[in-house]
Amino acid sequence: MELLEGTKLTLPIFERDNLLEMSNPISCSYSKVDAGSSLPIRHTNNKLCNGLAVDAKNEQAAISTSAGSATSDLKGPTNPMVTALLTDMYQITMAYAYWRAGKHIDQAVFDLFHRKNPFGGEYTIFAGLEECIKFAANFRFKDYEIDYLRSIMPPSCEEGFFNYLKGIDCSNVKIHAIAEGSIVFPRVPMMRVEGPLLIAQLLETIFLTLVNYASLVATNAARHRQVAGKSKLLLEFGLRRAQGPDGGISASKYCYLGGFDATSNLDAGRRFGIPVRGTHSHAFVSSFMSSDEISERSLVYANKIDKCDDFVSLIEHWLSKIQVAEFFHGKFSETNQSELAAFTSYALAFPTEFLALVDTYDVMRSGIPNFCAVALALQQLGYKPKGIRLDSGDLAYFSIEARKIFAAIEKEFAMPGFGKLSITASNDINEDTLDAINKQGHEIDAFGIGTHLVTCYKQPALGCVYKLVEVRGQPRIKLSEDFSKVTIPGKKQCFRLYGNEGYPLVDLMIGENEPLPKVQERILCRHPFQESKRAYVVPQRVEALYKCYWAGKSGFKQEPLPSLDASRRHCQQQLATMRPDHMRSLYPTPYKVSVSAKLYDYIHFLWLSEAPVGELH
Numbered sequence: 143m144e145l146l147e148g149t150k151l152t153l154p155i156f157e158r159d160n161l162l163e164m165s166n167p168i169s170c171s172y173s174k175v176d177a178g179s180s181l182p183i184r185h186t187n188n189k190l191c192n193g194l195a196v197d198a199k200n201e202q203a204a205i206s207t208s209a210g211s212a213t214s215d216l217k218g219p220t221n222p223m224v225t226a227l228l229t230d231m232y233q234i235t236m237a238y239a240y241w242r243a244g245k246h247i248d249q250a251v252f253d254l255f256h257r258k259n260p261f262g263g264e265y266t267i268f269a270g271l272e273e274c275i276k277f278a279a280n281f282r283f284k285d286y287e288i289d290y291l292r293s294i295m296p297p298s299c300e301e302g303f304f305n306y307l308k309g310i311d312c313s314n315v316k317i318h319a320i321a322e323g324s325i326v327f328p329r330v331p332m333m334r335v336e337g338p339l340l341i342a343q344l345l346e347t348i349f350l351t352l353v354n355y356a357s358l359v360a361t362n363a364a365r366h367r368q369v370a371g372k373s374k375l376l377l378e379f380g381l382r383r384a385q386g387p388d389g390g391i392s393a394s395k396y397c398y399l400g401g402f403d404a405t406s407n408l409d410a411g412r413r414f415g416i417p418v419r420g421t422h423s424h425a426f427v428s429s430f431m432s433s434d435e436i437s438e439r440s441l442v443y444a445n446k447i448d449k450c451d452d453f454v455s456l457i458e459h460w461l462s463k464i465q466v467a468e469f470f471h472g473k474f475s476e477t478n479q480s481e482l483a484a485f486t487s488y489a490l491a492f493p494t495e496f497l498a499l500v501d502t503y504d505v506m507r508s509g510i511p512n513f514c515a516v517a518l519a520l521q522q523l524g525y526k527p528k529g530i531r532l533d534s535g536d537l538a539y540f541s542i543e544a545r546k547i548f549a550a551i552e553k554e555f556a557m558p559g560f561g562k563l564s565i566t567a568s569n570d571i572n573e574d575t576l577d578a579i580n581k582q583g584h585e586i587d588a589f590g591i592g593t594h595l596v597t598c599y600k601q602p603a604l605g606c607v608y609k610l611v612e613v614r615g616q617p618r619i620k621l622s623e624d625f626s627k628v629t630i631p632g633k634k635q636c637f638r639l640y641g642n643e644g645y646p647l648v649d650l651m652i653g654e655n656e657p658l659p660k661v662q663e664r665i666l667c668r669h670p671f672q673e674s675k676r677a678y679v680v681p682q683r684v685e686a687l688y689k690c691y692w693a694g695k696s697g698f699k700q701e702p703l704p705s706l707d708a709s710r711r712h713c714q715q716q717l718a719t720m721r722p723d724h725m726r727s728l729y730p731t732p733y734k735v736s737v738s739a740k741l742y743d744y745i746h747f748l749w750l751s752e753a754p755v756g757e758l759h
């Protein structure tokens with residue numbers, strides 16, 4: 143980009159930190175393709191893309207080495223827009239009023255939780271914790287932010303408040319949380335924030351911003367994975383349809399956490415070490431007119447010794463051969479020559495990675511025969527073509543037809559492996575189309591999914607909330623006519639109790655000082671609000687859900703932040719431990735969330751003492 147001297151340049155949000163990295167020269171080479179897949183892949187986390195791989199690793203190293211230290215050297219959040227000022231105005235007005243009332247240093251406890259699982263399901267994947275902890279570790283107002291706050295607050299606000307704000311950070315805050323990538327259920331806090339009232343309150347908006355979308359899209363990804371099945375390759379293609387750059391980057395990160403295999407988003411690949419994948423677009427196909435445009439027609443064999451002087455003619459030879467073959471009988475006559483030229487050029491550029499988008503003109507009459515001719519020519523030269531991408535029409539039907547043709551070619555021309563060429567499908571795929579395609583039967587190996595996945599089309603927001611549950615050691619409750627909105631007061635400990643068959647039976651919340659649930663010991667678990675709903679549980683395993691991920695300078699043991707890959711594995715393990723009826727799409731069984739008998743009594747005592755008694759006339 144050329145800039146006129148004196149031109150003022152405002153960088154887009156993600157570019158600022160890239161500038162720092164530009165001093166690090168980057169050299170990339172195309173990598174090997176993963177076994178069984180069809181698309182070019184660059185693993186930025188396995189050194190195939192050198193300069194970048196180091197970056198991704200260093201980032202992870204910075205995360206794990208920082209753990210344990212009270213005042214952490216954790217890097218800030220991924221998005222530099224995530225600052226102390228990225229909050230709602232009412233946080234600052236409340237902060238001022240707390241400060242004026244002398245309540246700002248009261249010890250407070252807030253719970254972050256959701257009230258309802260998304261997408262009509264009965265589970266949620268918790269994500270966004272790492273970003274919250276990185277935010278907490280770096281939380282501070284900058285001088286220019288304080289100046290801005292002074293400018294928008296009423297002139298009557300005392301200067302002492304702004305001086306106070308200048309000095310605050312999270313060193314007196316503690317954050318307990320469930321591990322990122324865990325399955326979580328309504329009302330059980332994913333995070334518990336303890337600290338001075340003013341500071342803990344100030345974390346509300348940004349923590350919700352960092353957790354809500356992350357958990358929603360991770361859950362969406364996990365649901366797509368569940369329908370697609372373990373053996374399918376799931377590619378996230380959503381960047382262009384995401385809600386802005388942050389939506390795109392976050393989607394790539396959390397879809398990977400939720401069970402996708404790779405992303406098309408290169409920046410996400412670089413930042414997080416997520417495998418990256420890509421094919422080519424319709425524009426590439428339609429940009430060619432004819433094979434006359436191909437100036438360099440020769441191609442060396444895979445053995446790197448021999449050379450084919452006219453690869454274009456070799457392809458034409460194969461095309462005429464398959465035209466008369468029995469399995470193609472009557473399927474096509476003339477194929478589209480511009481498409482053939484595009485495929486040929488792509489094969490010349492990537493002989494080891496050849497994959498073609500076959501639906502630009504006509505899948506059966508042009509795309510597939512053209513692909514087969516190029517793939518056969520490549521295979522004759524010792525290369526292993528990868529496969530096709532379908533991006534319109536009946537994806538199940540076309541995949542089956544394509545597979546039949548590949549298998550017939552393998553047999554007729556003795557081309558080993560041709561029958562197993564990979565078939566990728568894309569085009570507005572979602573949970574329901576995946577399910578329909580499965581029911582019809584198909585031969586698709588990989589799904590590229592964008593719009594429905596990253597925009598969370600089926601449900602655009604997860605209603606996580608952040609509620610005060612205790613102040614100065616006094617449990618607080620928020621009442622509502624709607625039971626689901628009544629908060630569970632006090633600082634709680636949370637457990638997952640497992641049954642004989644190894645499945646989780648119930649999540650249990652107990653008061654801070656209650657005796658812990660024990661294996662083989664009968665525990666009365668009560669629905670928090672419905673008196674008649676209770677059960678004795680004799681757990682075979684008791685899992686404490688919270689760990690302290692931010693200790694500030696409390697001296698508490700601080701849990702290291704796991705890598706993205708570790709959280710992804712944890713997510714897979716969690717999904718595998720759930721009873722299948724909780725996980726199914728249609729009418730899943732609700733999972734039980736309960737409180738101890740003591741906590742139940744306390745909730746209802748507080749409820750009665752806080753709710754005004756009505757008067758009828």
Ligand SMILES: Nc1ncnc2c1ncn2[C@@H]1O[C@H](COP(=O)(O)OP(=O)(O)OP(=O)(O)O)[C@@H](O)[C@H]1O
Pocket residue numbers: 533534535536537538539568569570571572575578579582
């Ligand atoms: N076998 C199938 N079963 C269920 N849904 C399918 C199947 N094949 C494709 N779909 C879905 O049907 C929809 C088809 O989209 P659309 O009506 O835009 O047609 P199209 O094939 O993209 O048409 P065009 O060629 O005009 O782009 C997509 O959401 C796609 O995922």
Ligand SMILES: O=P(O)(O)OC[C@H]1O[C@H](OP(=O)(O)OP(=O)(O)O)[C@H](O)[C@@H]1O
Pocket residue numbers: 379380382383423424533568569570571590591592593594
């Ligand atoms: O369909 P999605 O799940 O969002 O997946 C991403 C889509 O993005 C590309 O389409 P493109 O933007 O080229 O437009 P198209 O819809 O005309 O194919 C690609 O071919 C997919 O169809």
Ligand SMILES: O=C(O)c1cccnc1
Pocket residue numbers: 379380406419420421422531568590592
């Ligand atoms: O690589 C692809 O095929 C791709 C990438 C983004 C969006 N659609 C397709």
Ligand SMILES: [Mg+2]
Pocket residue numbers: 533568569570
């Ligand atoms: Mg499309």
